[in-house]
Amino acid sequence: MMRNYWEIYKKFVSTSTTMAMSFRLPFVLLIVMDLCFYFTSLLTIDFIFNHIQHMGPWNRDQLMFFMAFMLLLDNLHMTFVSESFWELSMMLKTGQFDYVVLRPMNTLFSTFFRFFRPSTMLNFPIAVGVLIHYGLKIGLAPSAWALLPVFVILSFILLIQVEFIITTSMFWVIDGLGINFLRMQFQKLARWPNFVYASMPRRVFTLIFPILVIGSAPVSFLIDQSKWYWPLGLVTSIIVLGFVLSFLWTTGIRRYESASS
Amino acid sequence: MSHLLCLSTFCKKMAEKGQIGQTPAMKNSTALIQANGLTKQFVSYKKEAGLKGTLKGFFNRESVVKTAVGQFDFEVQKGEIIGLLGPNGAGKTTLMKMFTGIIVPSAGELKVLGHNPWERSKDFRKKIALVMGQKSQLWWDIPAMDSFLLLQKYYEINDRDFKQRIDMMSELLDVKKLMHIQIRRLSLGERMKLELMASLLHSPEVLFLDEPTIGLDLVAQENIRQFIINYHKQNQCSIIITSHYMADVQALCQRLTLILDGKKGFDGPLTQFEKILGNEKVVSFTFEKAIDPLLPLWKGLDPKWNELNNQVELRIPENELRKISGQIIEQFPVIDFATEKMPIERVMKTLMNNPKLLSEYNA
Amino acid sequence: MNSIPKWLETIRISISKVMAYRLNFLLQIIGPTLVFFFIKYNLWSSIYQGDRTILISGYTLTAMLAYHTWGLVVELLASGFTAMNLSEDIRLGRISTYLIYPFNFWEFHTASFIGFQITQVFIALVTFGAVALSGLIEVPMFTLLVKGFSYTLFISFLWFVMNYGIGLLAFWLEDTWILKVILMVISSFLSGAILPLDLFPAGLVEVLKWTPFPYLSYYPIKIFMGVEPNYLFAIGVMTGWMALITYCNHLVWKKGMKLYTAAGM
Numbered sequence: 001m002m003r004n005y006w007e008i009y010k011k012f013v014s015t016s017t018t019m020a021m022s023f024r025l026p027f028v029l030l031i032v033m034d035l036c037f038y039f040t041s042l043l044t045i046d047f048i049f050n051h052i053q054h055m056g057p058w059n060r061d062q063l064m065f066f067m068a069f070m071l072l073l074d075n076l077h078m079t080f081v082s083e084s085f086w087e088l089s090m091m092l093k094t095g096q097f098d099y100v101v102l103r104p105m106n107t108l109f110s111t112f113f114r115f116f117r118p119s120t121m122l123n124f125p126i127a128v129g130v131l132i133h134y135g136l137k138i139g140l141a142p143s144a145w146a147l148l149p150v151f152v153i154l155s156f157i158l159l160i161q162v163e164f165i166i167t168t169s170m171f172w173v174i175d176g177l178g179i180n181f182l183r184m185q186f187q188k189l190a191r192w193p194n195f196v197y198a199s200m201p202r203r204v205f206t207l208i209f210p211i212l213v214i215g216s217a218p219v220s221f222l223i224d225q226s227k228w229y230w231p232l233g234l235v236t237s238i239i240v241l242g243f244v245l246s247f248l249w250t251t252g253i254r255r256y257e258s259a260s261s
Numbered sequence: 262m263s264h265l266l267c268l269s270t271f272c273k274k275m276a277e278k279g280q281i282g283q284t285p286a287m288k289n290s291t292a293l294i295q296a297n298g299l300t301k302q303f304v305s306y307k308k309e310a311g312l313k314g315t316l317k318g319f320f321n322r323e324s325v326v327k328t329a330v331g332q333f334d335f336e337v338q339k340g341e342i343i344g345l346l347g348p349n350g351a352g353k354t355t356l357m358k359m360f361t362g363i364i365v366p367s368a369g370e371l372k373v374l375g376h377n378p379w380e381r382s383k384d385f386r387k388k389i390a391l392v393m394g395q396k397s398q399l400w401w402d403i404p405a406m407d408s409f410l411l412l413q414k415y416y417e418i419n420d421r422d423f424k425q426r427i428d429m430m431s432e433l434l435d436v437k438k439l440m441h442i443q444i445r446r447l448s449l450g451e452r453m454k455l456e457l458m459a460s461l462l463h464s465p466e467v468l469f470l471d472e473p474t475i476g477l478d479l480v481a482q483e484n485i486r487q488f489i490i491n492y493h494k495q496n497q498c499s500i501i502i503t504s505h506y507m508a509d510v511q512a513l514c515q516r517l518t519l520i521l522d523g524k525k526g527f528d529g530p531l532t533q534f535e536k537i538l539g540n541e542k543v544v545s546f547t548f549e550k551a552i553d554p555l556l557p558l559w560k561g562l563d564p565k566w567n568e569l570n571n572q573v574e575l576r577i578p579e580n581e582l583r584k585i586s587g588q589i590i591e592q593f594p595v596i597d598f599a600t601e602k603m604p605i606e607r608v609m610k611t612l613m614n615n616p617k618l619l620s621e622y623n624a
Numbered sequence: 625m626n627s628i629p630k631w632l633e634t635i636r637i638s639i640s641k642v643m644a645y646r647l648n649f650l651l652q653i654i655g656p657t658l659v660f661f662f663i664k665y666n667l668w669s670s671i672y673q674g675d676r677t678i679l680i681s682g683y684t685l686t687a688m689l690a691y692h693t694w695g696l697v698v699e700l701l702a703s704g705f706t707a708m709n710l711s712e713d714i715r716l717g718r719i720s721t722y723l724i725y726p727f728n729f730w731e732f733h734t735a736s737f738i739g740f741q742i743t744q745v746f747i748a749l750v751t752f753g754a755v756a757l758s759g760l761i762e763v764p765m766f767t768l769l770v771k772g773f774s775y776t777l778f779i780s781f782l783w784f785v786m787n788y789g790i791g792l793l794a795f796w797l798e799d800t801w802i803l804k805v806i807l808m809v810i811s812s813f814l815s816g817a818i819l820p821l822d823l824f825p826a827g828l829v830e831v832l833k834w835t836p837f838p839y840l841s842y843y844p845i846k847i848f849m850g851v852e853p854n855y856l857f858a859i860g861v862m863t864g865w866m867a868l869i870t871y872c873n874h875l876v877w878k879k880g881m882k883l884y885t886a887a888g889m
Contacts, residue, residue: 008414015411019402029802036806040813047823048671051680055671099398101363103415104386178651185659192663196670201662254365254379257303258358 008105009113016083016116030119034078038071038127041191056195058223063193065134066219068127069152070191073214075120075127076156077163083115085167085183089176095258108249112164144222151218154234159214161241162186164249171252190214210237292372293467293499294337294360299369301330301355329355330523333369337467337499344514344531345503348613352523353503357471360501361391374466387416390465392456394472399444405455406440409462416463423462430458434488450481457488470502474509486512507609521613535608542582542600545574549594558588630727631735638739653704654747661696664818665689681822687849691820693760694845699817701748701773702780702840705740707733710791711800719884730788730877737784741777764850772848779840782862785869786836792873795880816842836865 020027045067049060058066088111091097100110135145166183170176194202194216205212210233217230304324330352337343345353358364359371362378362385371378376385399408413423431437434454444452453473460468470489474482486509493500504510510517510531517534519526527534551570562585565574577585582600589595642649672678672685683691710733713719722729756763764772790803797803812818814837821829821842832838839862843853 004414004417008411011411011414015400015403015407018407019400022402023798025797026799026802029799029806033802033806033809036809040809040818044813044818047819050825051823052671094396096396098358098363098391098393098396101381102361102386102389102391104383105415173647175645175648178645178648181652182655185655188659188663192667196663197666198669201666253381256364258364 005105005109008110012114013116013118016114017118020118027119030117031122034075034120034123035126037074038123038130041067041071042130056193058193061134061137062219062223065131065138065223066193066215067191068131068134069155069219070215072127072131072152073156073159074187075123076152077159078120079117079124081112081160081163082120083117084112085163085180087115088112088167089170089180092170092176092256097256098258101253101256107253108164108245112160138223140222141225144225148222151222151231151234154231154238155214155218158210158234158238158241159190161238161245162209162211162214165241165245168245168248168252171255186211193219206233210241213237291338292336293339293341293374294335294501295370295372296333296335297370299330299333299335299356299359299371300328300367301352301359301364302326302328302367328523330359333520333523333525335518335525335528337501340497340499341516342493342500342502342514344510344517345501345520346505346507346510346517346609347503347520347526348505351520353520354471355523356520357391357469357501357503361389361469362386363391387463388466389469390460390463390467391469392460392471392473394453394470394475397444397452397456398459399452399455401445402443404441404443405459408444408459409440412459412462418463422464426462426464427458430461430492433491434458434484450477450484453477453481453485454488457485461492464496464498466498468498468500470500470504472504473502474504474506482506482508489513519609519612526612537608537612541576541578543574544577544582544586544598544600545572546589546593546595547572547597549596552593558592627727627731631731631738634727634732634735635739635742638736639743641736642740642743652706653744654700657696657699660699661692664692664695668692681820683820683822688820690761690849691845693755694848695817695841697748697752697755697848698776698779698841698844700751701744701776702844703783704744705737705780705784705787706804707737707784707787707791708801709733709736710788711794714792714794714880714884715798733788733791734784741780744780745777761848762850764848768847768850768852771852772844775847776844778859778862779844782836782840782866782869785866785873789869789873789876792876792880795876795883811837811840814838815840816845820845834861836862 042064045060045063048055049063053059055063088097091100100107103110131148135148140148163183163186166186167176167179170179173179189205190211194206194212197205197212202212206216213230213233217234221227221230304326306324333352333356335356345356347353355364359366360373360378362373362381365379374385374388376382378385399405409423409427412418413420418426427440431440434457436451436454436458439447439451439455444455447455457473473489474485477485489500489502490513492498500513502509502513514531516529517531518528519534527537548571552573554564554566554570554573559573559575562575562577566572575585586598590598668685668688672680672688674685676685678685680688713722713729719729722732725732755761763769786807787804790800790807793803794800814832814835816838817840821832821838824832829838839858843858846853
């Protein structure tokens with residue numbers, strides 16, 4: 001069963017790569033696009049800290065570390081799932097989603113992991129490098145280094161769960177393009193630490209719709225390991241959202257009306 | 262929201278709970294497909310033209326409920342080839358999508374291979390295949406073989422079966438050379454062959470073909486038909502085919518179901534369908550020169566004249582065939598004539614223009 | 625002069641289209657701008673830690689929030705149009721229709737842009753009304769307001785020619801959205817939409833003066849806030865860029881058409 005999915009995933013990767021390689025210019029431009037994004041994101045923080053000492057409880061390097069963490073998540077997101085969201089909105093519009101429904105396998109898997117972006121994967125070492133650089137600067141403890149990869153994976157899982165849940169609304173609102181833009185708004189919100197937000201939105205986005213947990217939980221804990229409640233919150237969020245997602249997705253698929261050909 | 266919408270969502274909910282649309286007992290439990298009172302309704306919103314209408318629609322939408330399929334009863338036995346026939350928008354595709362579990366019925370009962378299609382159990386999905394003439398499951402930018410390999414993984418087909426089926430079908434369809442070319446460089450006919458192949462790799466028990474020959478030229482249509490016949494002979498799977506080309510149905514189907522406006526119009530053997538209009542023959546005459554089409558002789562024979570008025574097609578009752586053709590040959594300068602069975606196209610056209618004929622027949 | 629009805633009708637249809645995809649419109653154009661503003665509002669409040677007396681590069685918290693509030697109005701007014709249809713027209717071969725119509729491709733898309741812009745003016749005005757009432761900004765003198773709005777509408781044309789140019793690259797490029805995102809990322813940073821340029825290193829600002837970027841956000845915001853620039857210089861640089869880009873677009877179009885008609889794509 002797992003092996004079969006692994007076999008399928010390998011095919012997804014290889015077909016996506018074949019396709020991506022046949023368009024050479026976009027392949028290169030995607031890399032440039034991401035690098036521009038990383039660069040301006042980091043530069044924004046740098047410029048702000050030219051004029052201030054602290055933001056909330058954090059100094060320049062700590063905030064840079066946070067941003068580097070979020071950029072690495074973005075890199076994983078761009079590589080493994082991002083394209084599928086846009087494809088889904090197209091497939092729902094054209095009725096091409098029929099074929100996803102027909103295949104004998106988990107539809108969440110075949111919807112969201114279908115498209116792989118090899119070009120963004122080439123930026124992976126850069127994203128990791130930046131994270132390590134700032135990790136060294138803030139002097140992470142050895143135990144924190146060991147936990148870092150685990151947190152990257154957990155945060156990535158929470159991020160995509162949140163995004164899958166948002167995307168499920170495409171079954172109700174056929175215009176999926178708008179939903180994709182909404183999804184990107186939430187990404188933007190999560191790209192700043194939770195303490196930036198006033199208390200009301202902070203509570204809503206931490207406890208009810210936990211997008212601020214994605215970055216703030218692991219980084220807060222890695223910086224100060226006495227804050228054990230953060231990783232606990234992260235894991236709890238993943239479990240709860242897992243149930244919410246599977247319920248919503250099943251309901252959504254039943255709502256699917258299939259565009260007439 | 263209008264009352265209608267509320268009603269339809271209500272119906273939908275009830276149907277999901279299985280509380281309405283249940284007919285007491287299924288007539289035949291061995292049937293491959295069994296549908297009773299199958300219904301599908303869609304809700305859409307009115308949009309008025311013009312800026313004013315748009316502004317109005319922005320704040321207040323009016324919903325419209327459309328019944329695509331209503332109270333449809335249907336049964337298919339193992340190994341049958343059945344044609345679903347009907348004009349555009351009659352509900353053929355909606356039916357196919359319900360059969361394959363892509364959309365959930367609003368009401369009624371449906372079993373395909375013993376499954377509720379919309380539960381979409383993995384087991385069910387492995388036993389069916391759907392080919393849509395208007396959509397492609399093959400990947401535009403890569404060769405078909407890559408798509409096939411992906412499908413092999415999807416359906417967990419072992420390498421030996423996979424290879425054997427590819428060899429067999431590519432031989433039958435004559436596509437050996439096409440499998441390694443990017444799909445977008447192929448013609449529609451070539452692509453359709455590969456679409457068929459893709460759907461048959463897992464040897465489905467039921468094959469749904471939704472307008473498989475649409476847009477193809479005559480030769481390509483013929484190729485596809487021939488392949489389906491051969492494939493059916495070898496594999497004995499059941500095939501449900503929709504089309505609006507009568508030639509498809511005539512070549513492939515033993516049984517035919519006619520859908521008009523979401524309802525079943527006729528269901529029976531092809532031969533019977535042709536007889537709906539009575540025992541008539543179609544005879545065409547070609548004349549040396551133009552003939553007056555208004556003569557009383559033509560009355561009641563449903564004449565179809567060409568533009569030059571030197572050729573006519575008549576529908577003549579079998580028992581008067583000799584008499585009438587004799588008269589025509591005597592009175593006019595006939596240079597050629599031919600007789601044939603009532604072409605199914607004409608039967609369809611006549612039926613669509615007067616649905617009464619059907620209800621008379623069914624009664 | 626008989627082309628005016630064609631323009632008017634195209635503008636009208638463009639407005640209808642925007643309204644028809646209302647949810648999309650809300651989520652795609654207005655939503656991002658509002659969220660962006662929401663983040664910046666929170667971010668700066670947190671940076672100043674609510675202290676209204678601290679100065680950062682000459683900005684008090686009140687001034688910084690006013691800067692970003694005006695940024696919201698400017699963004700809504702100037703840069704909503706994405707010209708996505710344009711590349712789609714090219715990629716899907718719909719361009720042939722325009723070759724037959726007695727109404728040119730650029731005319732159609734410029735008219736669509738104007739129609740879109742009309743809805744945007746409406747939205748920007750509503751937004752302006754809301755933020756004026758909320759007290760986030762000082763309501764400027766009427767003449768200044770008129771100057772600010774006119775200047776911003778002028779910029780929207782600069783945005784349009786840039787987006788149009790990128791859209792035209794669809795003749796060669798499967799995904800023009802990548803270029804659009806690159807333009808967006810770079811320009812939102814270099815134009816002062818994220819941070820006021822006063823926070824940038826002075827040398828960088830000096831160089832930026834000769835690019836179109838600062839004129840897209842920083843300048844109009846400053847006008848609304850009562851700091852008027854050297855209009856002659858600003859408009860001069862922008863017009864120069866606009867002329868250059870329009871000329872390039874013309875060349876790209878000609879080349880693309882040659883490709884299109886020769887190969888049938």
